Amino acid sequence: MRLATELGIAAVEAYFPPTRESARQALAQGRLDPDDVEDLGYREVPVATAEAPPEMALRAARTVLADAGWPGDGLGLIAHSWMYHQGHDVWSAPHYLASALGAERAQPIGVQQVCNGAVAALEVAATRIAADPAVDRALVTTADRFTPPAFDRWNADYSLVYGDSATAALVGPLDEGRDLFRLRALVTHSAPRLELLHRGELPFGPAPLWPDQRVDIRRAKKSYLSRHGLDAFTTTTREMVRAVVRDCLADAGLTADADRPAHVVLPRLGAKTLRQAWVPAIAEVTSAPTLSVGHRTGHLGPGDALAGIADLVDRLAPGESGLVLNAGAGFAYSGVLVTRLTARRTRPAAPTPADEAKEETR
Structure with missing residues (x-):
């Protein structure tokens, strides 16, 4: 898309839970084929054992807002993206984030475009910032936890293994004195x-x-x-x-x-x-x-x-x-x-x- 407004990223964060599963462990458990180890190239992946995806997203979001010195109630948009189950059915994780961050005037939306969701959310944020003067800063977040037994991160797919994480970025009109990017x-x-x-x-x-x-x-x-x-x-x-x-x-x-x-x-x-x-x-x-x-x-x-x-x-x-x-x-x-x-x-x-x-x- 053509950017109609000069935009900056004031802060960005990737959060990884501390627990790890290694390719060696997956091999020993029969969850990974020995022939795939070199083709995949993964040595280990982060695994969330206690935190749900929206809780990890909240952690990443709070870090980003603190880094940027931006209050939650100053957000005009929260665009949250995910691939897999967020912890509840028929429920809005973006509204959970808005409530926890005190972002009462923000519009919370979910952007579900599988693995390209964060970029789609950035596109939504860029469009809203250009079109609506009330949206001064937009928070983009992602979070996923690929949990067994329904999702086996090591063999559910070909050519990749899934790791648990959350990410966040604060986007707004360009401020060259304060923005990172x-x-x-x-x-x-x-x-x-x-x-x-x-x-x-x-x-x-x-x-x-x-x-x-x-x-x-x-x-x-x-x-x-x-x-x-x-x-x-x-x-x-x-x-x-x-x-x-x-x-x-x-x-x-x-x-x-x-x-x-x-x-x-x-x-x-x-x-x-x-x-x-x-x-x-x-x-x-x-x-x-x-x-x-x-x-x-x-x-x-x-x-x-x-x-x-x-x-x-x-x-x-x-x-x-x-x-x-x-x-x-x-x-x-x-x-x-x-x-x-x-x-x-x-x-x-x-x-x-x-x-x-x-x-x-x-």
Whole structure:
């Protein structure tokens, strides 16, 4: 989308619960095939054992508001996105967040676009801020907890493993003196021809988790692959990733190679998928190095995008830009391009684990 108003991100946060499950544990439990370990590339994932997704989202939101020095009652919009169950049926998690934050004048809305939900929520926020002077700041949040027995994070899907998390970002009209980032480009391209990939051949069900009380994304993907093959999906992904990267750079005015982003942050998908489809497509458009950080978090559902922006806080110097790529079932492919503005950080950076030095940077 074309940004009608100059926007900034005042603060961004990715929260991960402290408990971890490792690939080694999943192998020992028979939840992960030995042949998949290298293709996936995940070493461990965060697991929420006590907090529900909206509770984690509230934690991330409070951190963001504190970092930005912005009161909850100053919010005009709360856009919350999720992929999986939020803890109650027929209930609004965004209104829970608004109530807990004291955001009485905010409009709380839910944005359900599976793994691309955070980018869709950013688009909603950008549109509302441009259209409604009463919306001065918008809070975008995500949260998911992929809990057994209905959801086995290690084998519910092909090519990725799911980690629990919450993310939040405060977005508003650009304030170069206070914002961490300037939002330079926000682009989404859709490929609805791929919707079968997550629907499969089963008829529409009468209730959640039908027919066998578990999430089985593999079954749907098998149906798609048997009909269309893997090449069709890979070809579409490369086409869409090229278009997203090209359009993000053009919208941000980064046309010369000297102006390339300092980092292109990859979605937290499996390593083989990134190598085969994403990295080659990016390289056709820009020589900017790609950054993969999902090996210690797993795929976060809609949390990937804001977590990717949070990853850039301590990696970009003022004036440097970073491009965060994302995708979600349906299919939607997105990019968020930001430029680091200030050297301000209101709290110390979290300690960097020793193995973070092994991050896959190409």
